[in-house]
Amino acid sequence: MSNVEAMIEAVDFIEDHLKADVTVADMADAVSYSLYHFCRMFNRVVHHTPYDYLMRRRLSESAWDLLETDRRIIEIALDYRFTNPETYSRAFKRMFGVQPFRCRKRGQLDRRAMLSRLTAAHIEHINRGDYLRPVMEEGNVLWVVGIMAVVQDGAGAISRLWKLLARELERAEGRVGTGSYFGIAWYPEDWEEQGVLYLAGVERACPEVSADALVAKALPRATYARFVHKGLYQDLGLTQDYVYQTWLPRSGWLSGGRYEIEYYGDRWPDLSSPEAEWALLVPIEEC
Amino acid sequence: MEPTIVERDQIILVGMSFFGDPFATSGGWTEENEIGRLWGRFMAYLETHGDRIRHMVDRECGYEVHIEHPETSAKGHYEVFAGVEVSRLEQLPPHLLVKFLPPSQYAVFTLAGEEITSDWARMIYQDWMPESGYEQAHGYAFQVYDQRFKGMEQLEASVLDLYIPVKPLQD
Numbered sequence: 001m002s003n004v005e006a007m008i009e010a011v012d013f014i015e016d017h018l019k020a021d022v023t024v025a026d027m028a029d030a031v032s033y034s035l036y037h038f039c040r041m042f043n044r045v046v047h048h049t050p051y052d053y054l055m056r057r058r059l060s061e062s063a064w065d066l067l068e069t070d071r072r073i074i075e076i077a078l079d080y081r082f083t084n085p086e087t088y089s090r091a092f093k094r095m096f097g098v099q100p101f102r103c104r105k106r107g108q109l110d111r112r113a114m115l116s117r118l119t120a121a122h123i124e125h126i127n128r129g130d131y132l133r134p135v136m137e138e139g140n141v142l143w144v145v146g147i148m149a150v151v152q153d154g155a156g157a158i159s160r161l162w163k164l165l166a167r168e169l170e171r172a173e174g175r176v177g178t179g180s181y182f183g184i185a186w187y188p189e190d191w192e193e194q195g196v197l198y199l200a201g202v203e204r205a206c207p208e209v210s211a212d213a214l215v216a217k218a219l220p221r222a223t224y225a226r227f228v229h230k231g232l233y234q235d236l237g238l239t240q241d242y243v244y245q246t247w248l249p250r251s252g253w254l255s256g257g258r259y260e261i262e263y264y265g266d267r268w269p270d271l272s273s274p275e276a277e278w279a280l281l282v283p284i285e286e287c
Numbered sequence: 288m289e290p291t292i293v294e295r296d297q298i299i300l301v302g303m304s305f306f307g308d309p310f311a312t313s314g315g316w317t318e319e320n321e322i323g324r325l326w327g328r329f330m331a332y333l334e335t336h337g338d339r340i341r342h343m344v345d346r347e348c349g350y351e352v353h354i355e356h357p358e359t360s361a362k363g364h365y366e367v368f369a370g371v372e373v374s375r376l377e378q379l380p381p382h383l384l385v386k387f388l389p390p391s392q393y394a395v396f397t398l399a400g401e402e403i404t405s406d407w408a409r410m411i412y413q414d415w416m417p418e419s420g421y422e423q424a425h426g427y428a429f430q431v432y433d434q435r436f437k438g439m440e441q442l443e444a445s446v447l448d449l450y451i452p453v454k455p456l457q458d
Contacts, residue, residue, distance in 0.1 A: 025360035034408030036353070039363040043310035043320075051308065051362040250311075 004127055006031045007045040008120045010038070011053070015117055018058050019079050024050045046118065047126060047246050053115075056249075059095045060114040062088075066104045073100050095249070111192060112244040125231070125238040126246075134225040134247070139261075139281065144182045145209055145216045146201020150194070155234040158183065159271050161200040164213075166268070169202070172211035179203045181269055183262035184217070200269075222256055224281040229262075233271035236262075236280070243282055256283035288402070288410060290394035292421075292453070298388040300350050301340055301379060302370020303329045308363050322351070322367055329369045332382060339380050344372040348433045352386060355426040391424050393450040400443045411451060421453035428452065 001009075013030040014022070027050055028038035042050045058080040065076045077088035077100075092100045096113055103109050147165045151157035162183075169175070179202045186197040199217055207216035225247075229239045240260075248255065261281040262269070270276045309321040326349070337346065354366040368386055379385060394415075398407060416422065428451050435446040 023361045024363035032409070034406050034412065035360065035363060036365070036408045037406035039308055039365075040310045040320075043308070049308040049311050049363060051364070052311075 003041045004045055004123060006033065007042055008123050010042060010050070011046065011118050011123065014050070014054055014057065018054070018061055019081065021081060022054070024054075045127060046123060047242070053118075055091065056095060056115040056245075057117065058082075059092055060116070062092070062100075063096065063103060063109050063114055066100055067107060067109065073104070076100075108190075112187070112240075115245045116241060121235075122238055122241060125235065126242055129228060129230050129239075134227045134243075134282075136284075137224050137226055137281075139219065139222050139224050141221050142219050143204045143207050143216055144184065144199060144201035144219060145204045145207070145214050146182075146199050147213055148197060148199040148201075148215050148217070150196070151198045152195035154237075155232075155271060158198055158200065158233065161198060162269055162271070165200045165202075168211045168213050172214075178266070180266055181264040182219075183264070183269065184219070184259060185262075186259045188258070219261070220257075222283045223285065224256075224261070225251070225253065225284050226263075227280045227282065228277060229280050230277050232274050232276070233269075239280055243280070248282075248284075251284075252287060253284040254287055256285040259283065288396055288407075288415065290396045290415070290451070293393050293395055295388075295391060295393055295450075297390050298350075299373050299376055300352065300368070300370040300386045300388065301373055301376075301383045302350070302368055302386075303332070303382070304366055304368045304384050306356075306364065306366045309365060309367050322369075325367060325369045326351075333371070336380065336382075340371065340373065340383070341377045342374045344374055345433070346371065348372065348431060350429050350431060352388070352427055352429040388427070388429070388452075389425065391452040392421075392454060394419070394421060394453045396449040396451070397446060398449055399446045403442060403445060403447060407449065411449075416453075419453075420456050422456050424452040424454040 010027050010031045013027055024039070025035050028035045031038070033041065039050060042048070046053060048056070062076050062080050065071060065079070066073070074085045077085045082088035082091065089099050092103070096103065096109060098106075098109075147161055147168065149157070149161055151161070182199070182201050182203060184199040184201070188194060188197065199215070201217070204216070207218070209216055225243070227239060227243060229236055244255070260283070263279040263281055265278070269278070303325060305321050305325045307321065311321060333340075333346070337343075348371065350370050350372060352368040354368065356364065356366060358364045368384070370386065376385060396407065396411065412423070428449065431448045431450065437445045
């Protein structure tokens with residue numbers, strides 16, 4: 001069994017024990033590793049310490065219970081093996097920035113901050129690329145001209161937007177345009193119900209639009225963490241989960257805005273190739 | 288992997304410590320995990336202020352002690368100590384800590400090349416120890432890095448000794 005396979009098994013073991021008294025030594029036993037070697041391999045393959053994964057998963061599942069059940073907060077805390085409500089509240093606030101009772105009152109929590117169950121697909125994806133260290137860069141103000149829409153079904157709708165953009169550019173300018181291609185996604189507060197605003201566009205020197213359907217949007221000056229996504233567009237979620245749930249919490253940075261940028265360089269975006277590679281720029285700011 | 292059994296008197300070490308999951312930032316065998324950083328910190332100190340460590344036995348011989356605490360099995364958090372041996376202890380600069388390892392018998396395993404990155408702890412505690420007539424005597428173990436260790440970049444050419452404190456199994 002490879003280390004990746006063993007760690008997928010270990011994650012499944014943890015998932016089965018979120019409401020049980022379980023130690024990291026139990027996890028190591030479950031996959032027949034020594035504790036020390038297990039800690040090393042889990043970190044290498046999953047990019048969380050085993051204990052951190054356990055606690056973040058417990059807190060994330062407890063958040064669903066807060067939002068979707070009317071169990072008392074103390075019961076939820078005890079379900080997930082917190083010794084008392086205070087420890088639970090403190091840990092919850094550290095992870096999500098709000099107290100459990102306030103989260104319940106508001107009735108919502110940004111899903112991007114919750115750690116979702118890591119699947120075999122997530123873990124294999126993490127180990128296909130070099131995600132551990134993104135490049136930090138300063139992005140200057142720039143203009144992107146393109147087509148914008150609210151999208152709800154991800155890959156399909158976005159691929160239609162790019163086709164539409166190609167047609168409009170060709171009609172207006174006689175060619176598919178030159179320059180750098182950007183896909184920009186904005187996440188409104190209620191994006192899970194309402195969808196994400198997506199702009200498929202090309203960089204321009206000024207906000208001049210050549211066709212009625214096109215809009216011009218200014219990207220602000222910002223600091224970005226630049227990740228490289230490898231693979232299909234529909235697997236972009238695996239990279240995003242990694243960025244927000246695994247990398248960001250321990251990076252020492254905060255999210256710098258409710259948007260992110262797919263940067264394709266001067267190649268027309270190929271959303272359906274498993275060999276494709278492009279940059280995902282995530283705005284960040286100092287804590 | 289057969290060990291030799293040796294007796295060692297009390298060992299006095301001076302150095303620096305880390306507590307936590309040593310692999311929290313990077314699980315690879317690079318120097319960027321917490322153990323690598325700990326060694327980096329200690330070696331830098333040795334380089335600039337080594338003369339402040341009196342009675343050093345062998346500057347080229349580094350000890351890495353892994354100490355189990357109550358949280359170790361629950362959370363995977365270890366204390367890792369990196370240091371050098373001294374023959375006796377006088378004053379100690381505030382940057383350094385001291386560890387007294389009690390007199391003990393040790394099972395000494397020599398790890399070479401890829402064995403260094405293998406799951407040796409499992410081989411020792413699960414495969415070797417139950418058959419050996421020995422049991423673990425103390426909640427720590429240490430590795431000795433000397434001239435035979437060429438660095439993680441030259442793992443194939445590297446050798447280190449692993450000391451497991453043991454005592455004969457009582458009936």
